[in-house]
Amino acid sequence: MTGRAASAVLHPSMRAWLGVIAGLSALVVAAIGVLVAGGGEAGAVDRWVQSAVGDAAAPWRSVALAVDFWGEPAGAATLVVVAMSWCLAAGQRRAAVVTVAGGAVTVGATTLLKPLVGRTIHGGNLSYPSGHTAFFTAIALAVALLVTSRRRGGSAGTLLVLGAALVTGTAMGWAQVALGAHYPTDVVGGLFAALAVVPVTAHLVDLAADRMGAGRAGGGRAARR
Numbered sequence: 001m002t003g004r005a006a007s008a009v010l011h012p013s014m015r016a017w018l019g020v021i022a023g024l025s026a027l028v029v030a031a032i033g034v035l036v037a038g039g040g041e042a043g044a045v046d047r048w049v050q051s052a053v054g055d056a057a058a059p060w061r062s063v064a065l066a067v068d069f070w071g072e073p074a075g076a077a078t079l080v081v082v083a084m085s086w087c088l089a090a091g092q093r094r095a096a097v098v099t100v101a102g103g104a105v106t107v108g109a110t111t112l113l114k115p116l117v118g119r120t121i122h123g124g125n126l127s128y129p130s131g132h133t134a135f136f137t138a139i140a141l142a143v144a145l146l147v148t149s150r151r152r153g154g155s156a157g158t159l160l161v162l163g164a165a166l167v168t169g170t171a172m173g174w175a176q177v178a179l180g181a182h183y184p185t186d187v188v189g190g191l192f193a194a195l196a197v198v199p200v201t202a203h204l205v206d207l208a209a210d211r212m213g214a215g216r217a218g219g220g221r222a223a224r225r
Contacts, residue, residue: 007092007094007149007209008094008149008206008210009092009094009095009098009145009146009149009202009205009206010145010149010199010202010203010206011145011148011149011154011157013154013157014148014154014157014158014161015203017155017158018158018161018199019199019200019203021158021162021195021199022195022196022197022199022200023196025192025193025195025196026192026196028188028189028192029113029129029189029192029193029196032128032129032185032188032189032192033113033116033117033128033129033189035185036117036119036128036183036185037117037118037119038117038118038119039119039120040119040120040121042183042184043183043185045184045185046183046184046185049177049184050177050183050184053174053177053178053184060178061178061179063175064174064175064178064179065175065179067171067172067174067175068132068172068175068176068179068181070136070172071131071132071133071135071136071172072132076103076135079136079139080099080100080103080139083096083099083139083142083143084096084099084100086143086146087099087146090146090150092146092149092150094205094206094209095142095145095146095149097205098142098145098198098201098202098205099139099142099143101201101205102138102139102141102142102194102197102198102201102202103135103138103139103142105197105201106134106135106137106138106193106194106197106198107131107134107135107138109134109193109196109197110129110130110131110134110190110193111131113128113129113189113193114126114127114128114129114131117129119183119186121181121182121183121186122180127181127182127183127186128183128185128186128189129186129187129188129189129190129192129193130172130173130176130181130182130186130187130189130190131190132172132175132176132181132182132190133169133172133173133176133182133186133187133190133191133194134190134191134193134194135194136168136169136171136172137165137168137169137172137190137191137194137195138194138197138198139168140164140165140167140168140169141161141164141165141194141195141198141199142198142202143164144160144161144163144164144165145161145198145199145202147160148160148161162195165191165194165195166191169187169190169191169194170191172187172190173187173188173190173191
């Protein structure tokens with residue numbers, strides 16, 4: 001394995017699979033967006049999931065609020081700082097960049113999509129896709145990519161990344177539905193938005209870092225001549 005490959009956030013053996021997953025995830029986000037566009041009511045699937053989850057009652061409401069906190073500004077900022085610090089302590093500056101950029105681009109994408117889709121909840125609150133779910137999943141994806149970049153990647157690494165997205169997306173999604181903040185399809189859209197954005201962001205960070213490294217190496221060789 002080359003030094004360049006070893007420092008990549010997105011392990012080379014995972015690029016193809018996660019690229020396909022990112023593309024399919026974008027299609028899922030778009031498809032659900034078309035189905036719920038302009039809506040202000042729960043669909044059949046939403047109603048079925050809402051009836052299964054129900055409204056969070058104590059002590060589960062406290063749990064839901066605790067999970068929800070990590071999608072709020074103070075909790076989100078804390079989460080980013082902790083994740084960045086871990087990446088830097090591990091000597092993975094690229095992963096630190098992906099943590100910030102992945103979360104920011106994911107939230108930016110959901111913010112732009114909300115008025116385009118126009119789905120509302122509780123009157124006039126734009127709801128699709130869920131920004132809380134997207135952000136929480138994006139941070140988990142960035143951390144999972146850091147873990148897999150330090151190993152061999154492959155199918156096991158891909159499954160780890162997808163597992164991290166599923167667990168965190170489900171946890172935040174449950175909290176949002178249980179608190180009545182989002183429809184179930186909103187949180188599904190948020191989860192897939194993160195899966196669409198973060199692998200692409202990681203690949204772009206790797207490409208930019210590789211080019212910068214190659215440029216510095218070329219400049220150093222030229223200076224020694």
